[in-house]
Amino acid sequence: GESVGLHLPTLSVQEGDNSIINCAYSNSASDYFIWYKQESGKGPQFIIDIRSNMDKRQGQRVTVLLNKTVKHLSLQIAATQPGDSAVYFCAENRGQAGTALIFGKGTTLSVSS
Amino acid sequence: GAVVSQHPSWVICKSGTSVKIECRSLDFQATTMFWYRQFPKQSLMLMATSNEGSKATYEQGVEKDKFLINHASLTLSTLTVTSAHPEDSSFYICSARDLQSPGNTIYFGEGSWLTVV
Numbered sequence: 687g688e689s690v691g692l693h694l695p696t697l698s699v700q701e702g703d704n705s706i707i708n709c710a711y712s713n714s715a716s717d718y719f720i721w722y723k724q725e726s727g728k729g730p731q732f733i734i735d736i737r738s739n740m741d742k743r744q745g746q747r748v749t750v751l752l753n754k755t756v757k758h759l760s761l762q763i764a765a766t767q768p769g770d771s772a773v774y775f776c777a778e779n780r781g782q783a784g785t786a787l788i789f790g791k792g793t794t795l796s797v798s799s
Numbered sequence: 800g801a802v803v804s805q806h807p808s809w810v811i812c813k814s815g816t817s818v819k820i821e822c823r824s825l826d827f828q829a830t831t832m833f834w835y836r837q838f839p840k841q842s843l844m845l846m847a848t849s850n851e852g853s854k855a856t857y858e859q860g861v862e863k864d865k866f867l868i869n870h871a872s873l874t875l876s877t878l879t880v881t882s883a884h885p886e887d888s889s890f891y892i893c894s895a896r897d898l899q900s901p902g903n904t905i906y907f908g909e910g911s912w913l914t915v916v
Binding site for chain 2: 718720722727728729730731732735775785786787788789790791792
């Protein structure tokens with residue numbers, strides 16, 4: 687079964703608000719995590735990644751937090767914009783370079799102006 | 800930067816026919832590529848791992864005789880859906896690892912829409 691999942695299927699926010707999207711994973715052996723954004727009809731777009739030796743990583747308007755104790759991952763988007771509306775997936779990778787990413791269920795973010 | 804290209808972007812085929820989808824790494828060599836399938840409003844489900852020069856590794860529940868994968872070169876993997884049926888209609892996405900990049904970066908194609916009528 688799936689080892690990576692998301693707590694909420696949809697999230698609606700107002701433009702300018704901060705958004706937090708959560709993800710839980712079950713395999714403590716996972717050592718690499720990525721957040722992807724997917725717009726309708728397109729392939730996943732890389733947002734930010736984090737390795738298991740880190741707790742936090744920041745990008746432009748986005749921050750990923752990793753809590754290995756409770757196997758929890760979150761994506762924070764600052765000053766959310768209508769263009770951020772999409773489905774967001776977390777994905778995990780288990781160790782070896784030849785292994786595939788396993789995706790969670792996805793959260794649909796809707797930003798209203 | 801590195802790009803993974805899929806072709807065709809969309810295809811319509813008749814039930815019972817076969818259709819081939821190509822996945823190319825444009826500026827790096829990919830010994831390993833991955834094929835995913837995504838149904839509407841669902842997540843990406845890993846179908847198989849495509850290994851250059853050897854047999855693909857299929858995930859549980861994926862029929863290897865129906866979804867033929869060929870990875871004959873370091874820049875090309877193909878997925879052939881054989882004897883397609885309407886339930887095979889889906890969004891198929893490939894990804895490839897650039898093992899020469901820091902962190903073995905994974906790149907995704909833009910996906911291929913398959914509609915079986």
